[in-house]
Amino acid sequence: MAIQVDGQDAGDGPAAEQRDERDDAPAGDRANLIVTAVRLVLLPFVGVFTGLLIWYLVARFVIGDSRLLASPLEVVQHLQDNWGFYYRNTRTTAIRSGQGLVIGVGLAVSTSILVAVFTEIERLSLRVATTVFAIPTIALAPVVSIIFEDQKFVAFAAFAVYFVVFIALMVGLRSVDATVTDLIRALGGGRLRLLRKARIQAAVPSFFAGVRVAVPAAVINVVIIETLGAESGLGVGIIGAMSALDSTLAWGVGVMASAITLFGYGLNALLAKLIAPRFSAAADTA
Amino acid sequence: MATPVEAHEEGTGPVAEPASQPAETSPRREEFKDLVRRLFTEVGLVLISFVILVALWLVVIRIYDLHPFYARRPPDVFDYLFTDPEAAANRTLIFERVPATLRDMLIGYVAGTLVGLSLALGFYVSRTAKALVMPWVLIFQTIPILVFIALIVIWFGRGLLSVALISGLITFFPTLIYATAGLSSASKESCDLLRVYGASEWTILLRVRLIYSLRYVTAAAKIAVPGSLGGALLAELLATGEGVGYFITSYNILPRAYDVLWSSVGVIVVLASAIYTAVTMIEFWINGRFKIDSSVE
Numbered sequence: 001m002a003i004q005v006d007g008q009d010a011g012d013g014p015a016a017e018q019r020d021e022r023d024d025a026p027a028g029d030r031a032n033l034i035v036t037a038v039r040l041v042l043l044p045f046v047g048v049f050t051g052l053l054i055w056y057l058v059a060r061f062v063i064g065d066s067r068l069l070a071s072p073l074e075v076v077q078h079l080q081d082n083w084g085f086y087y088r089n090t091r092t093t094a095i096r097s098g099q100g101l102v103i104g105v106g107l108a109v110s111t112s113i114l115v116a117v118f119t120e121i122e123r124l125s126l127r128v129a130t131t132v133f134a135i136p137t138i139a140l141a142p143v144v145s146i147i148f149e150d151q152k153f154v155a156f157a158a159f160a161v162y163f164v165v166f167i168a169l170m171v172g173l174r175s176v177d178a179t180v181t182d183l184i185r186a187l188g189g190g191r192l193r194l195l196r197k198a199r200i201q202a203a204v205p206s207f208f209a210g211v212r213v214a215v216p217a218a219v220i221n222v223v224i225i226e227t228l229g230a231e232s233g234l235g236v237g238i239i240g241a242m243s244a245l246d247s248t249l250a251w252g253v254g255v256m257a258s259a260i261t262l263f264g265y266g267l268n269a270l271l272a273k274l275i276a277p278r279f280s281a282a283a284d285t286a
Numbered sequence: 287m288a289t290p291v292e293a294h295e296e297g298t299g300p301v302a303e304p305a306s307q308p309a310e311t312s313p314r315r316e317e318f319k320d321l322v323r324r325l326f327t328e329v330g331l332v333l334i335s336f337v338i339l340v341a342l343w344l345v346v347i348r349i350y351d352l353h354p355f356y357a358r359r360p361p362d363v364f365d366y367l368f369t370d371p372e373a374a375a376n377r378t379l380i381f382e383r384v385p386a387t388l389r390d391m392l393i394g395y396v397a398g399t400l401v402g403l404s405l406a407l408g409f410y411v412s413r414t415a416k417a418l419v420m421p422w423v424l425i426f427q428t429i430p431i432l433v434f435i436a437l438i439v440i441w442f443g444r445g446l447l448s449v450a451l452i453s454g455l456i457t458f459f460p461t462l463i464y465a466t467a468g469l470s471s472a473s474k475e476s477c478d479l480l481r482v483y484g485a486s487e488w489t490i491l492l493r494v495r496l497i498y499s500l501r502y503v504t505a506a507a508k509i510a511v512p513g514s515l516g517g518a519l520l521a522e523l524l525a526t527g528e529g530v531g532y533f534i535t536s537y538n539i540l541p542r543a544y545d546v547l548w549s550s551v552g553v554i555v556v557l558a559s560a561i562y563t564a565v566t567m568i569e570f571w572i573n574g575r576f577k578i579d580s581s582v583e
Contacts, residue, residue, distance in 0.1 A: 039414070048425075130508075132339065135555050138516055138534065139516075139519060139551050142535075142547055143551055147352065216428060219430060238432050238435075255429075
């Protein structure tokens with residue numbers, strides 16, 4: 001039985017994108033347009049809705065015990081009933097994540113520009129950063145707690161954010177086309193001019209991609225530290241849920257944490273839309 | 287580094303061959319030399335990173351003026367593990383837990399990679415399935431892994447299954463993303479060649495695309511393997527209580543608590559760097575083996 005792989009040609013080329021080459025249908029083909037619209041818009045909604053439906057049915061009729069698996073409606077109910085608890089702790093975690101994000105991004109931007117100016121240490125610092133990044137952050141949690149005490153939440157988040165954004169920036173700064181570099185050099189430009197004219201611009205998309213990855217990293221790292229010992233924050237809720245075997249609470253915490261992350265994504269996307277165009281326009285200046 | 291190998295070749299063997307062997311060496315030898323050279327570079331970079339880390343460690347302790355009760359410096363850790371009168375017992379205390387952590391990590395990585403690859407294949411074969419399921423994958427990515435750890439512990443208890451699920455969850459997403467990119471990346475020429483010989487799309491999928499995606503899977507491993515180590519540690523400290531991760535929260539009930547803590551952290555850091563170096567070397571070797579960078583298969 002042959003499996004239909006939609007009968008299209010294989011594509012080649014760099015697949016840093018996840019673009020499916022089979023989507024390159026000739027434009028103006030009406031039927032194709034409708035099919036694509038269905039796939040890109042309708043099906044995801046159907047998928048999410050079906051998933052929720054399956055969840056509800058399994059929870060209600062297969063499991064039946066709402067401590068074990070609560071249905072989506074019961075989770076919403078739980079959120080409503082305990083809104084004070086959820087709001088307080090979500091706010092704490094969100095503030096800590098936000099502060100960690102800002103500090104981490106700030107540090108990453110400044111150090112990467114520094115390293116970009118002193119190009120000799122570029123490759124080494126990127127490599128050192130990826131090596132340190134390969135160390136599980138959880139292992140450093142107790143050490144960070146000892147060093148920073150009350151600021152440990154923000155410090156831990158900033159730490160994780162820093163590495164993500166720094167690596168993204170370094171990759172971006174190095175991604176300038178060789179022809180552009182040659183051109184600027186030929187026109188008599190040195191490192192700094194190269195930096196201003198070409199590299200920073202090349203780094204911008206990478207930067208926003210890095211921040212996008214850093215948002216959930218900040219949230220989860222704050223929650224991890226909260227789990228290890230805190231008075232408030234969503235991590236405390238997780239520990240409570242685990243010891244009380246209360247899966248509804250766990251889901252509730254998950255929903256709120258997800259909300260923080262989605263909010264962060266939204267902010268990042270907004271900033272990207274506002275800031276990125278300014279940088280691509282700069283290419284035209286002499 | 288390459289010199290010892292060359293010297294051995296030109297040296298006096300039992301059969302003194304005339305200079306019929308030109309300066310070229312066989313491809314195998316070249317590969318091996320490349321590997322060794324790369325290994326030295328990697329290890330060198332790791333050592334430099336270590337030096338920087340240790341320097342940072344000392345600087346931080348100095349700057350924050352940490353009380354010696356809580357803080358240990360690198361020499362203190364070295365003492366505890368190697369020169370202390372009870373060093374052997376100290377070493378055992380920590381090192382005997384390492385195999386459990388490695389086991390947990392491996393289970394997670396294998397499980398996560400299998401699921402990630404299967405999903406990537408499934409998504410490639412059926413774009414409808416992808417459109418239906420992918421939104422959920424993305425939604426789950428926004429939920430902190432800790433929530434899933436709590437749910438897994440509540441539903442499945444604290445055994446190996448939970449460990450596999452927890453660290454598998456962390457590793458499956460990068461593998462899925464990279465493998466998806468990899469499956470699309472097969473060269474047109476290779477696929478056309480097989481098609482000319484009458485191969486079905488399914489055969490092409492298995493024989494060509496999977497090989498091309500191998501390069502992406504090994505790249506994913508550089509994120510996924512450290513991730514599965516982190517997942518294993520999390521699972522250990524929250525669920526099972528085995529392995530080195532256990533010390534991360536439970537150090538304070540032991541005698542010489544802070545020695546145990548800082549030494550465990552040191553051991554984990556060394557472990558993580560060694561594993562990362564190993565993964566990088568494997569990636570390098572695989573890329574060489576399959577000669578993926580050349581344009582003609």
